[in-house]
Amino acid sequence: MNAIATIDVRQLLSVEDAAYHCAHGTAGGVPALATRMGRSANTLQNKLNPSQDHHKLTLKEAAEITSLTGDARIVDAMASLIGRISVPVPQLGDLSDGALLDLVGKLLTKQGAMFNEFTSRYADGDIDAEDFRVLDAGADQLIQCVMEWKKRVELIHRAGEERGRVAMPDIADLAGERADALEEAVIADAHRVACEQAARRALECSCRFCAEPTTPGVPFCGIECRDDFDREQRASRRNGRGIE
Known part of the structure; x- marks a missing residue:
C-alpha cells in the first residue's frame, strides 16, 4: 500500500542516533558545530558515536546542539520514550x-x-x-x-x-x-x-456473467453462468474482441 504524499513518514530514531544525525546534518558538520560550542571536534565526534562507550554526550550538550542546529530530532526521540510528541510553537511576530x-x-x-x-x-x-x-x-x-x-x-x-x-x-x-x-x-x-x-x-462479490450476488472471491453464481461466460468469451475472441 502506498502512503499518501502529505504524510511524512520518518524512521523513529534512538536518542543517540538522533544526536548523531542532528550534528552531522548541520551546515559544516561536526567540526563547525564543535567550534560554535567551544569544544574539540574530535571529542564531540566521539561523544556523538553511538558505539563509543567512554565518551557520552551530556544533557546540557544535547540541549545546546538542539538550540544551535534548530533540529528537533533529539527532542522528538526523547519525547517518544514516554509516548509524547514535541510541538513547534509559533513566534508572536507570525500572527497574521x-x-x-x-x-x-x-x-x-x-x-x-x-x-x-x-x-x-x-x-x-x-x-x-x-x-x-x-x-x-x-x-x-x-x-x-x-x-x-x-x-x-x-x-x-x-x-x-x-x-x-x-x-x-x-x-x-x-x-x-x-x-x-x-x-x-x-x-x-x-x-x-x-x-x-x-x-x-x-x-x-458478484457473478461475472449475470451480476447476481456471490460469495466473496467466487467469480460465478453457478456452473451454468461459468459455462455461458466461457462460451461468450470464445465467441468474442473469434470475432476479434474479448470480454473484460
Whole structure:
C-alpha cells in the first residue's frame, strides 16, 4: 500500500542516533558545530558515536546542539520514550491572518490525507506493522498541526488583550470560501475513495456473467453462468474482441 504524499513518514530514531544525525546534518558538520560550542571536534565526534562507550554526550550538550542546529530530532526521540510528541510553537511576530488561514488549510489537508490513508490501509480489515507505522506518524503530524493552530489562536488572543482588545478580526469571514473549498475537496476525495472501494467490493462479490450476488472471491453464481461466460468469451475472441 502506498502512503499518501502529505504524510511524512520518518524512521523513529534512538536518542543517540538522533544526536548523531542532528550534528552531522548541520551546515559544516561536526567540526563547525564543535567550534560554535567551544569544544574539540574530535571529542564531540566521539561523544556523538553511538558505539563509543567512554565518551557520552551530556544533557546540557544535547540541549545546546538542539538550540544551535534548530533540529528537533533529539527532542522528538526523547519525547517518544514516554509516548509524547514535541510541538513547534509559533513566534508572536507570525500572527497574521494569512498565516493562520494557511495553517487551517494545512490542517484540513492533513486531516483528509489521514482519512484516506486509513481507509486505504484498513480496506483488507487488518492493520499490519507497516500500516501502523504510517498511520502513527500521520496521527502525530495531525496532532502537531492542531496544537500549533491552537497556540496561534491563543497568542493572537493574548496579543489583542495586551492592546486592550481581543484581536480576532472576523477570522470566519476571512477564511470563508477558502476553508469551505478545502473542506469540500477533502470530503469529495474521501467520498471518491470510498466509492472506488465499494465498487471493487461489489465486483468481487458478484457473478461475472449475470451480476447476481456471490460469495466473496467466487467469480460465478453457478456452473451454468461459468459455462455461458466461457462460451461468450470464445465467441468474442473469434470475432476479434474479448470480454473484460
